[in-house]
Amino acid sequence: MIIMKFGGTSTQDATAVTNVVEIIHSRLSQHPFIVISAIAQATNLLELAGKLAASGRVGEANDTLLKLFERHYTMVDNLVHDTARHRELRAVLGSSFRELEGLVDGVSILHELTPRTLDAFYCYGELLSSRIIAAALQERHIPAEWLDSKEFMITDENFTRALPMMDLVQTRLNQVAVPFLTAGTIPVTQGFIGVTLAGRRTTMGRESSDYSASIIGAVLHAEDIQIWTDVDGILTADPQVVTSPKKIKALSFEEAYELSYFGAKVLHPNTMLPAIEKNIPIHIYNSRRPQSSGTLVTSASDSRQSLLKSVAYKRNVVVINVVPRTRFSQYMLWEHIYSILTKYDSVASMTTTSEYSSSFVMDAYPNLQAIIHELEGIGIVSVLEKKGIVCVVGTNIRQQPFLVDRIFRSVSQYGIAMISYGASKSNLSMVLDDEAVPDAVRRIHLEFFESPNDENLFEEIEHKHASA
Numbered sequence: 001m002i003i004m005k006f007g008g009t010s011t012q013d014a015t016a017v018t019n020v021v022e023i024i025h026s027r028l029s030q031h032p033f034i035v036i037s038a039i040a041q042a043t044n045l046l047e048l049a050g051k052l053a054a055s056g057r058v059g060e061a062n063d064t065l066l067k068l069f070e071r072h073y074t075m076v077d078n079l080v081h082d083t084a085r086h087r088e089l090r091a092v093l094g095s096s097f098r099e100l101e102g103l104v105d106g107v108s109i110l111h112e113l114t115p116r117t118l119d120a121f122y123c124y125g126e127l128l129s130s131r132i133i134a135a136a137l138q139e140r141h142i143p144a145e146w147l148d149s150k151e152f153m154i155t156d157e158n159f160t161r162a163l164p165m166m167d168l169v170q171t172r173l174n175q176v177a178v179p180f181l182t183a184g185t186i187p188v189t190q191g192f193i194g195v196t197l198a199g200r201r202t203t204m205g206r207e208s209s210d211y212s213a214s215i216i217g218a219v220l221h222a223e224d225i226q227i228w229t230d231v232d233g234i235l236t237a238d239p240q241v242v243t244s245p246k247k248i249k250a251l252s253f254e255e256a257y258e259l260s261y262f263g264a265k266v267l268h269p270n271t272m273l274p275a276i277e278k279n280i281p282i283h284i285y286n287s288r289r290p291q292s293s294g295t296l297v298t299s300a301s302d303s304r305q306s307l308l309k310s311v312a313y314k315r316n317v318v319v320i321n322v323v324p325r326t327r328f329s330q331y332m333l334w335e336h337i338y339s340i341l342t343k344y345d346s347v348a349s350m351t352t353t354s355e356y357s358s359s360f361v362m363d364a365y366p367n368l369q370a371i372i373h374e375l376e377g378i379g380i381v382s383v384l385e386k387k388g389i390v391c392v393v394g395t396n397i398r399q400q401p402f403l404v405d406r407i408f409r410s411v412s413q414y415g416i417a418m419i420s421y422g423a424s425k426s427n428l429s430m431v432l433d434d435e436a437v438p439d440a441v442r443r444i445h446l447e448f449f450e451s452p453n454d455e456n457l458f459e460e461i462e463h464k465h466a467s468a
């Protein structure tokens with residue numbers, strides 16, 4: 001059995017869905033379990049409708065929904081010709097629209113969009129796209145059945161960033177999967193969304209449908225977790241910054257995790273976690289070029305060699321430095337800092353400590369001011385804003401001859417505010433001015449990736465992709 005997850009651009013219209021149906025058709029012998037995310041932009045538009053409603057702009061909220069639903073209606077009309085199936089899908093669209101209108105009214109009266117209500121908006125994106133795909137597969141005489149993820153994807157109650165309760169997910173999903181397997185039908189379910197024990201819809205964080213696919217794959221011991229997107233795989237750099245990045249043929253779980261954490265958008269970072277636990281390979285494939293070999297992420301890594309794989313970046317971060325007011329130990333200082341960050345649900349993506357003070361990097365969240373204010377209770381705080389992280393990822397990069405020298409020579413015209421090196425075998429990260437980030441990425445890419453590289457590692461791609 002394999003998991004096939006399709007992202008929003010792979011399902012954005014009837015033509016894209018027809019292509020997806022053919023891809024699934026070509027892999028039927030591998031017993032696919034299908035995971036679908038919302039059609040392109042749907043999640044953003046549902047969020048926008050919720051926000052417009054909360055600011056009292058009911059008409060605009062409903063117009064936003066109407067436009068989104070028109071796209072779904074067009075898809076249904078183009079894809080589904082069986083009369084009963086067509087009528088049923090249009091009825092589902094109609095009732096979903098009315099439910100959303102009801103939500104808009106409620107939110108506009110309360111003038112508040114809570115995370116719980118936002119999730120109630122969000123879930124329609126995946127619920128509808130997955131129904132359309134299931135119907136399109138049936139039209140092609142593929143025995144597919146729509147499966148509501150509320151049957152198994154039980155999460156905690158942290159709306160908009162819920163985490164799966166793995167024991168329950170495991171029990172329920174195993175039960176739910178049996179009838180599908182015995183009947184030889186193909187389940188088509190939703191990524192991204194889950195449900196609390198009390199039956200409230202939740203979501204697991206933006207872009208998390210890759211994570212859903214991996215959770216399902218791990219529970220069901222899939223042979224392969226396939227993430228189908230709109231690029232050839234994981235690249236040596238962002239094609240929007242570097243003109244000729246190459247595709248990386250294979251990465252380790254650790255490298256893929258570091259890359260997605262530090263800004264590569266192809267995979268949600270959490271995707272690697274369930275796959276690591278059960279040691280299931282992840283493939284990234286391009287649904288526009290299904291013949292391309294994609295990128296393979298596995299536990300295998302050649303530990304004897306040093307191989308640089310990619311340069312990633314993260315923009316708009318801040319560096320916060322804290323000089324403690326009382327000279328308590330570093331251990332205590334970090335305990336204070338972390339408890340404040342945890343309270344605001346923030347994480348430090350890089351840290352450094354000297355005897356005198358401690359620094360860390362975090363995303364420029366809206367609650368930054370509140371965090372700074374609390375940190376001022378324990379020390380003198382200084383903040384460097386408008387910074388960015390550039391991060392080189394690879395296998396055993398410490399063994400790369402002249403690595404540090406070559407990296408720093410490449411970006412020597414820029415001031416470096418912070419460096420992190422050594423915590424993992426696979427990454428060196430540095431903080432510089434946000435506006436210097438694209439050029440720094442280009443220079444590092446030129447230094448390490450643009451001379452003829454190992455053909456076993458990289459592959460030239462067609463350079464006309466948008467980033468996923």
Ligand code: ASP
Binds near residue numbers: 007037038043044192
């Ligand atoms: N549709 C959701 C989002 O846009 C989840 C996903 O696509 O992974 O965030």
Ligand code: MG
Binds near residue numbers: 267268
């Ligand atoms: Mg994605």
